[in-house]
Amino acid sequence: MAKYLLLKHYRGAPAAVNDVPMEHWTPQEISAHLRYMRDFADRLEKSGEYVDGQALAPEGTWVRYGGEGRPPVTDGPFAETKDLIAGWMVIDVDSHDRAVELAGELSAAPGAGGEPIHEWLELRPFLTEPPTVTECPH
Numbered sequence: 693m694a695k696y697l698l699l700k701h702y703r704g705a706p707a708a709v710n711d712v713p714m715e716h717w718t719p720q721e722i723s724a725h726l727r728y729m730r731d732f733a734d735r736l737e738k739s740g741e742y743v744d745g746q747a748l749a750p751e752g753t754w755v756r757y758g759g760e761g762r763p764p765v766t767d768g769p770f771a772e773t774k775d776l777i778a779g780w781m782v783i784d785v786d787s788h789d790r791a792v793e794l795a796g797e798l799s800a801a802p803g804a805g806g807e808p809i810h811e812w813l814e815l816r817p818f819l820t821e822p823p824t825v826t827e828c829p830h
Contacts, residue, residue: 693784695743696791698798699814700778709810710803717804725809728801736783736794745781791815 714722729745736742755763781798785791795813803809 693786694788694791694820695782695784695818696788696795697814697816697818698745698781698783698791698795699816700780700811701814706812708803708812710805710807712804714803721802721804721806724802724806729798732798732801733781741783741785741790741794743782743784745779747779748777750778788817791817 714725717725729747733742733745757763783791783794785794792815795815799811799813800808801811803811
């Protein structure tokens with residue numbers, strides 16, 4: 693089994709086929725989308741392929757180590773839009789092909805008009821071993 697992270701982006705990925713921002717959906721369209729996501733996760737939980745998943749709010753805070761005392765906090769500068777994540781799901785599957793299959797299925801979640809979004813999802817494998825370290829050329 694191999695773990696993969698499925699990332700849903702707010703923006704930055706190639707445009708979805710049904711590219712209507714969620715803030716323009718009806719309450720029924722939002723409910724249908726969330727129901728699809730829950731049903732998808734429930735099905736994967738039953739097959740043993742679901743690990744976890746969460747939707748994320750668009751706002752956030754940058755924090756870094758700043759020495760002794762309280763770390764500095766700011767609401768910007770923000771990362772490039774390609775880095776804004778709407779949500780994620782972790783799956784544990786037998787193969788990369790199965791991960792691709794499930795990502796394609798998740799991409800079909802309904803959006804505006806009840807039509808599938810056909811959004812692009814970023815599929816990232818978990819790091820299973822530390823990267824190989826080579827000598828620095830300095």
